[in-house]
Amino acid sequence: MASMLVSSSEQYSGKSSLCLGLGVILKERGFKVGYMKPIGNLLIDVNGSLADEDAQSIRKLLGLQDEMSSITPILLTENLTDDALMGVEKGLDSKLRAAYEKISSGKDIVLLEGTGGIGGGAMYNLSDPEVATKLDTKILLITRYDSAQAVDRILCDLRIIQNTEILAGIILNEVSLDKMEQVYHLVVPFLEKKGIKVFGVIPEDHMLCSVSVAEIVEYLNAEVLVGANHMEDLVENYLVGAMEVGSAIKYFRRMPNAAVITGGDRSDIQMAAIEAKVKCLILTGNLRPSGAVLGSAEEANIPVILVRGDTMTTIEKMEHLIGHARIKQEVKIKRIVKLIEEHVDVDGLIDEMGLAK
Structure with missing residues (x-):
């Protein structure tokens, strides 16, 4: 069973869209796909129970049957935060591993979505690098490229990760057309010289922000x-x-x-x-x-x-x-899938995850 944790330099970088698009593509290629957002931070009420909005949406859109309690085993409630600040032991690691075991059963691949920025969940010892280490998976980092400062964010993220062997690579997202030349000719070569694999450069698409x-x-x-x-x-x-x-x-x-x-x-x-x-x-x-x-x-x-x-x-x-637009409409899903297929090295990601079909 293979897995990949999709993390980001900051909130609203496109983690959910990437998980959804990759999930659709992998399912179309015949893989049995699972999905987790281990730590839910966008809480909504679903039939009287708390759930993460993104996770609930992706579960529905990918047609998954797993229980929400396994897809998002840890919810960032005020009580959880208070307990963490007071040093109360909540057994979160065991909860995480038990949920991951349920989700991964019978699957070829599990896509995990990180929490906010890459350091989200650190007070619970569940930042994205810590989750990746505990579940023995690699990190795929997605970064919104708004300016050359995105490179600084990526390099800072590497210092947070520390063990760079768990970084599979990165995807630069929402690149405006006027910055494409700079990204392809300067940014990508710079990152690859640093040993950072760039799996894709996704252009900005206003329809996805609609x-x-x-x-x-x-x-x-x-x-x-x-x-x-x-x-x-x-x-x-x-x-x-x-x-x-x-x-x-x-x-x-x-x-x-x-x-x-x-x-x-x-x-x-x-x-x-x-x-x-x-x-x-x-x-x-x-x-x-x-x-x-x-x-x-x-x-x-x-x-x-x-x-x-x-x-x-x-x-x-x-x-x-x-x-902060959400992906809910079929037309958006199709656009995401098309962007990933055209601008991301999906075969390279499949190889990186050790999948073969």
């Missing part, structure tokens, strides 16, 4: 005025409608698949957004638009949602929501 209109409605606690049949439409960006109406349409058309945030009393901006065929109208201040606006939006199949908060608060919430 959120559905339904997710926006839920997160903003909004009221849907029209467009209830288009809740699964994806929004990739947001724009603020606070300009003169004369320049609004050109502004809205420059950014596709966007939601427009504007005051409920700005009917001129609302009509301009509808004419520009935006994905969604978010109206702030709990001010209802005119019937003419709602009729035009409904005819154009553009959802209009109403929020109680002011524009600035709504902008801040949208910034957080889009920056």
